[in-house]
Amino acid sequence: MDNSEIFSNLVTIPPVFVRLDGRAFHGLTRKFGFAKPFDDRFCEAMVGVSMSLVAESGLAPVFAFTFSDEISLYFNDLPFSGRVEKIDSVASSYAASALTLALGATEPLAFDARIVQATPESAIVYMTGRQDEAWRNHLNAYCQQALIAEGLDATVAAEQLKGMPAKDLHEMMHARGVNLAKTPAWQRRGVLVYKKEVQKEGYNPITNKRVTVTRNMVTADRDLPLFSTPQGQLFLKNLVGRA
Numbered sequence: 001m002d003n004s005e006i007f008s009n010l011v012t013i014p015p016v017f018v019r020l021d022g023r024a025f026h027g028l029t030r031k032f033g034f035a036k037p038f039d040d041r042f043c044e045a046m047v048g049v050s051m052s053l054v055a056e057s058g059l060a061p062v063f064a065f066t067f068s069d070e071i072s073l074y075f076n077d078l079p080f081s082g083r084v085e086k087i088d089s090v091a092s093s094y095a096a097s098a099l100t101l102a103l104g105a106t107e108p109l110a111f112d113a114r115i116v117q118a119t120p121e122s123a124i125v126y127m128t129g130r131q132d133e134a135w136r137n138h139l140n141a142y143c144q145q146a147l148i149a150e151g152l153d154a155t156v157a158a159e160q161l162k163g164m165p166a167k168d169l170h171e172m173m174h175a176r177g178v179n180l181a182k183t184p185a186w187q188r189r190g191v192l193v194y195k196k197e198v199q200k201e202g203y204n205p206i207t208n209k210r211v212t213v214t215r216n217m218v219t220a221d222r223d224l225p226l227f228s229t230p231q232g233q234l235f236l237k238n239l240v241g242r243a
């Protein structure tokens with residue numbers, strides 16, 4: 001039989017990132033009236049989706065990193081024998097469903113998905129780059145909001161900020177009494193969701209004794225180190241090395 005499903009055998013090998021990004025979320029954030037430049041409820045919903053992807057989706061990424069409307073999932077082992085179409089479509093549709101439920105949305109929403117081929121070394125570079133992007137996005141979002149509050153049209157504000165060096169954006173907000181180095185860490189550095197080993201007190205009814213057991217708990221770290229520093233690089237090395 002002629003097989004026209006020409007991409008169905010396209011496979012990739014781990015490690016890889018799968019990056020999900022909300023489709024046209026400028027519209028979604030407007031519809032929901034999310035706070036600008038950062039909305040706690042939206043961020044917590046994205047963190048919830050990331051936790052669900054790590055713990056419950058069956059896809060089993062090692063960790064998830066999220067900021068703005070994107071989530072990067074890191075895989076050391078791939079589901080669906082590495083089949084690209086399956087991985088991208090299941091990950092993005094799972095995220096869309098989970099976010100719809102988390103927000104109580106009454107209209108459908110969507111994520112796109114792409115695979116980023118990695119090595120343990122390039123994974124560290126990738127994560128440092130995404131956190132850089134979170135910082136740039138944070139600077140831009142605050143400045144854009146400030147200009148709009150001063151009466152500028154959104155398009156004009158965006159034009160004015162385009163290509164402005166980070167230092168100048170920082171200065172611009174400083175002049176308005178906002179120190180962008182002091183905003184909540186999750187806004188500046190993103191949120192990491194990963195499995196953390198925790199010791200739990202338990203009780204063995206057979207031996208009638210208290211026991212300490214080690215459990216893997218999915219946790220969200222909202223106070224991340226700066227990945228570009230030596231401490232941050234070590235943090236990433238340990239993270240990427242997890243099985």
Ligand code: DGT
Pocket residue numbers: 021022023024025026027029034035036037038039040042043068069
């Ligand atoms: P795309 O990804 O090309 O389909 O289009 P968008 O609109 O999703 O664009 P993108 O992904 O570059 O930008 C993310 C949008 O989400 C951007 O319009 C800002 C918005 N957004 C993200 N986080 C927040 C938030 O905390 N509050 C508000 N008000 N908006 C947010």
Ligand code: MG
Pocket residue numbers: 021022023024025069
């Ligand atoms: Mg988007």
Ligand code: MG
Pocket residue numbers: 021022068069070
């Ligand atoms: Mg985005």
